[in-house]
Amino acid sequence: MAASGPVERLQQLETIEKDVSNAILSAGKALEELSKEKPQMKMIENHTTGFMKTLEGVEVGLMKQINYLTQVSTGQPHEGSCYAAQKDLLMGYHRMAHVRSRLEELEKIRTDGKPKLLQLAKSYSMPPMAKPGQLPGN
Incomplete structure (x- = not known):
C-alpha cells in the first residue's frame, strides 16, 4: 500500500465501514430468506456469497490499516512521521x-x-x- 495522508486513511476506513454495513445487510437478507416457509436456495446462496466476499474485503482493508498502525507505533521508517x-x-x-x-x-x-x-x-x-x-x- 502506498503511503497516504490522514484524509485518505479516513476515506479508506469509511469505505471499510460501508462494507461492514453491506455485509450485515447481506447476512440479514440471507436470514430473512431462511425464515420464510419456502426459502429459495438460490437467493440464500447469493446473499451468503455476497456476505463472504464483502467480509473478505473488510478483512483485507482492516489488515492493511493494522499493518500501517503497527509500523507507525514501532518507530519503523515510514513516510509522514518524524x-x-x-x-x-x-x-x-x-x-x-x-x-x-x-x-x-x-x-x-x-x-x-x-x-x-x-x-x-x-x-x-x-x-x-x-x-x-x-x-x-x-
Missing part, C-alpha cells in the same frame, strides 16, 4: 545537558583546588529531563 527523529533529537539534548553539567562540576573541582571528588560522587544526581517538545535551557 517521531523517531524527534525522539533522537531530544535524547541528544539530554546527553548534551548531562555532559555540560559534568563538565561544570569538573571545572568547579579544578578551580577550587580541593579534592571534592568523593563528596561530589555521593551527592551527584541526574539533571532534570526536558518535557517532550521542550528543549533544555528553555
Whole structure:
C-alpha cells in the first residue's frame, strides 16, 4: 500500500465501514430468506456469497490499516512521521545537558583546588529531563 495522508486513511476506513454495513445487510437478507416457509436456495446462496466476499474485503482493508498502525507505533521508517527523529533529537539534548553539567562540576573541582571528588560522587544526581517538545535551557 502506498503511503497516504490522514484524509485518505479516513476515506479508506469509511469505505471499510460501508462494507461492514453491506455485509450485515447481506447476512440479514440471507436470514430473512431462511425464515420464510419456502426459502429459495438460490437467493440464500447469493446473499451468503455476497456476505463472504464483502467480509473478505473488510478483512483485507482492516489488515492493511493494522499493518500501517503497527509500523507507525514501532518507530519503523515510514513516510509522514518524524517521531523517531524527534525522539533522537531530544535524547541528544539530554546527553548534551548531562555532559555540560559534568563538565561544570569538573571545572568547579579544578578551580577550587580541593579534592571534592568523593563528596561530589555521593551527592551527584541526574539533571532534570526536558518535557517532550521542550528543549533544555528553555
